[in-house]
Amino acid sequence: MVTAALAIVGTLLGAIVSGRYQERAADRSVRVSHSEVLRRERLEAVTALACAVSDHRRAMWLRGDALLRQAPADRVEALRSESHETRSAVTRPLVALRILIEDHEVRAAADRVVTLTYAIRDAYESADALSEAREAAKDAHDDFVNAAARYLAT
Template sequence: MEIAAAVVAVIGTVLGAGVVGVQQYCTARSQRREALRDRALKALCELSTALADHRRAMWVREDLRLSGAAPADVAAAREASHVTRSAVTAPQVALMALLPQVRAEVDAAVHATYEMRGASNAVVLAARQESAVDAADCLAGTAARVLSRP
């Protein structure tokens, strides 16, 4: 009888340790997934902000160029657009690394924004800006769907 009780006690201890181990594994995995989600959401927000800033800078730059503004004003706007373009790179790379499922949408949003450069007239500039906004909205929607998956 004592041997049976000892065997049951050992088996219970082993099973208990196994359950605790599985719980710890699941908790750690959930925490890693949540941390990844948080970093991806932060990168998405940063990229969305950087793209909006760059679209605004490109609008000003191209509008000045198309309207025949003073060369100094166009040069200042060009310099400002270089700063906003540089701000796109880090969150772009981070988001593509964290959420490779949205790589195509990231590329489309970034390239659509860059395409605002060199518009032939104000109508083309407005159309390119609208395309850039649509691409950024598509990126946000797709990323939101990916991030909301369990």
């Protein structure tokens, strides 16, 4: 009788221990999966912002160049419309980045690249000013990508 009771208790304890191991393994798997999904979403936010800012920088430079070259009004208006669309496209990935990434360096670099890209609009007085603004925005873009790469590598 004692032997049977010990066998039953041993079986129950074995089932409990085995269940706990399986539960821990499942929890670990969920944590790893969640971390990987979050990392992918962060990478997507960074990539989308970098692309949107590049598109806007190009649109703003083309618009400024057209103004400086005194392009026809319909061309300038078309470029103005394009720059409005590309500026609007910056908002979504910037918001996603702010929600998904709390790192101060990445956020500061994102703010800087957006600010300097938007500032191209204020450099339409000369070709030199336009080129300088464009180069400053390109450098800020590279700094942003590098800061994000360091953050995502950890």
